[in-house]
Amino acid sequence: MAGSAGGDRHRSRPGLVRAHLEAIATAARRLLEPPMTMPIPDYGDARVPGYRGVVLFDYDKCIGCSLCAQICPARAIKMYRVPGDKRLRPGYNVGRCIFCGLCTDICPTDALSESIVHDRVYDDVPSMDMDPVDWAVWSRRVLEEERKPGRPLLRARVDPERGLVYERVDAEGGPVAEEKGEER
Amino acid sequence: MDPIAWLSGSLGVPYWAVRAVAAPLVYPGLAAFMVVALFIIWAERKIAARVQMRVGPLYVSRRLGGALQVLADGVRIAFQEIIIPVGVEKWSFVLSPILAFTVVSLAFTMVPGGPGIYGFRSSLSLLATYAIVTLTPILVIVMGWASNNKFSYIGAGREALVSITGEATLLASLLAAAMMYGSMDFVEIVEAQMRSHVPGLVANPVAALLFFIAALLVTDRLPFDLVLGEQEIVQGPYTEYTGLLFALSMALGYAKLYVLMLVFTHVFLAGWAPFTSPLLGSIAVFAKTLLLMLVAVFLRSVYGRMRLDQVASMFWSKLFPLALVAFVVSALIHPIYAP
Ligand code: SF4
Numbered sequence: 001m002a003g004s005a006g007g008d009r010h011r012s013r014p015g016l017v018r019a020h021l022e023a024i025a026t027a028a029r030r031l032l033e034p035p036m037t038m039p040i041p042d043y044g045d046a047r048v049p050g051y052r053g054v055v056l057f058d059y060d061k062c063i064g065c066s067l068c069a070q071i072c073p074a075r076a077i078k079m080y081r082v083p084g085d086k087r088l089r090p091g092y093n094v095g096r097c098i099f100c101g102l103c104t105d106i107c108p109t110d111a112l113s114e115s116i117v118h119d120r121v122y123d124d125v126p127s128m129d130m131d132p133v134d135w136a137v138w139s140r141r142v143l144e145e146e147r148k149p150g151r152p153l154l155r156a157r158v159d160p161e162r163g164l165v166y167e168r169v170d171a172e173g174g175p176v177a178e179e180k181g182e183e184r
Numbered sequence: 185m186d187p188i189a190w191l192s193g194s195l196g197v198p199y200w201a202v203r204a205v206a207a208p209l210v211y212p213g214l215a216a217f218m219v220v221a222l223f224i225i226w227a228e229r230k231i232a233a234r235v236q237m238r239v240g241p242l243y244v245s246r247r248l249g250g251a252l253q254v255l256a257d258g259v260r261i262a263f264q265e266i267i268i269p270v271g272v273e274k275w276s277f278v279l280s281p282i283l284a285f286t287v288v289s290l291a292f293t294m295v296p297g298g299p300g301i302y303g304f305r306s307s308l309s310l311l312a313t314y315a316i317v318t319l320t321p322i323l324v325i326v327m328g329w330a331s332n333n334k335f336s337y338i339g340a341g342r343e344a345l346v347s348i349t350g351e352a353t354l355l356a357s358l359l360a361a362a363m364m365y366g367s368m369d370f371v372e373i374v375e376a377q378m379r380s381h382v383p384g385l386v387a388n389p390v391a392a393l394l395f396f397i398a399a400l401l402v403t404d405r406l407p408f409d410l411v412l413g414e415q416e417i418v419q420g421p422y423t424e425y426t427g428l429l430f431a432l433s434m435a436l437g438y439a440k441l442y443v444l445m446l447v448f449t450h451v452f453l454a455g456w457a458p459f460t461s462p463l464l465g466s467i468a469v470f471a472k473t474l475l476l477m478l479v480a481v482f483l484r485s486v487y488g489r490m491r492l493d494q495v496a497s498m499f500w501s502k503l504f505p506l507a508l509v510a511f512v513v514s515a516l517i518h519p520i521y522a523p
């Protein structure tokens with residue numbers, strides 16, 4: 001145990017006692033401040049405007065022009081032949097998608113749209129790669145989920161004085177007055 | 185008025201025998217320790233969380249701020265399977281945590297919980313308590329050795345070094361205090377402080393500080409939690425333990441802390457002063473002990489872990505010499521406690 005290096009640093013450094021007291025005082029002060037974390041299980045995280053989640057597909061609007069498959073930089077969209085349909089229709093691989101939104105921009109009929117979810121659980125890897133029909137069905141499910149009234153939403157904001165603060169917002173992102181986060 | 189007298193009367197057992205059983209089992213013994221442990225572990229987590237601006241335990245009993253979280257954890261641990269790995273030395277592995285906790289519990293027979301609330305009174309009870317508490321490192325080393333695991337080995341080695349380092353200072357500060365009071369009996373020590381109205385903390389702050397710091401070291405509290413060292417060696421000597429054996433090995437540290445803080449209360453904070461009735465005196469002792477434990481667990485969120493060599497050099501080259509200063513202070517101040 002040669003530890004003189006570590007020991008010497010402590011010896012006779014001016015203000016050692018003060019440094020200890022300051023550290024303890026800092027911690028004690030923090031103890032009295034309210035927590036800054038977001039109460040996730042009780043509240044949801046409000047999405048910012050323009051949030052880009054998984055891409056949703058409306059089969060009936062699609063004209064089968066293949067533009068989405070051409071523009072997709074990640075090759076997440078592939079055109080499929082659907083039995084009983086003359087035209088090719090897009091299929092979607094969520095695992096490849098980088099949520100850039102180019103496909104929704106280029107689609108001439110707005111058959112593609114962005115949702116506000118991207119954190120979803122899939123049973124296995126093949127189920128992330130959807131053919132056109134699967135995609136359309138899945139999109140409807142996601143849309144329904146999105147509309148369901150969920151947890152109350154909070155939006156984080158950095159306040160120059162108080163640090164991180166959370167304010168209640170409604171689903172559209174508008175502020176909800178008075179009602180404040182539950183005291184913890 | 186006196187439950188012990190009533191019990192001994194109705195059972196037909198001598199007074200001292202009832203007391204010798206009641207003290208270690210009820211108060212200040214195991215039942216009180218259970219309450220203390222449940223509270224202090226919760227407080228430790230909550231304080232650390234609040235200092236780090238988190239919420240801490242909350243969802244078990246939301247009204248109480250998650251106070252029942254530790255109880256829930258305890259129930260879960262109680263129903264967990266006790267896994268005995270293939271390579272371990274079976275009997276030493278199973279028996280050493282049980283024995284270690286038993287040994288610490290023995291200290292409850294010696295330390296009073298209030299005026300007249302103790303198992304045995306002896307003129308050497310301070311020394312005996314110290315001896316009992318410092319027996320456990322041997323069993324912790326046995327745990328680490330029996331576990332047949334690298335982390336446990338390293339933890340056991342650290343335990344050996346840390347206990348030798350810390351106990352020298354602990355003993356020196358206790359002896360300095362005993363010299364000041366001219367006694368090693370807790371009751372006499374407290375009475376001396378009550379007689380002169382000067383608590384030991386004021387009379388000899390050096391010894392009190394040394395005792396507190398050394399107690400942090402021998403109970404694996406931060407900044408000296410080298411033996412546990414979660415980020416380095418998982419859980420030190422306790423790495424392989426599961427279920428109730430794990431709970432026992434965790435309770436060991438808290439039991440030691442509880443005993444040592446009880447000792448601190450008596451030796452430096454005048455025990456049950458200013459009360460003399462058993463009930464109020466016990467409450468005073470309990471409150472002071474709890475407060476000290478809260479300070480000890482609060483320090484977890486203030487300090488980081490020191491290196492092994494830093495700890496060793498700090499204790500041997502600074503704190504231990506300081507203990508000699510504590511002896512000098514005791515020698516100078518000792519007349520105020522003269523009967
Ligand atoms: S969002 Fe971008 S990556 Fe995803 S499918 Fe559309 S074009 Fe491809």
Ligand code: SF4
Nearest residue numbers: 062063065066068107
């Ligand atoms: S760009 Fe729109 S309309 Fe064209 S194939 Fe893709 S989804 Fe259908």
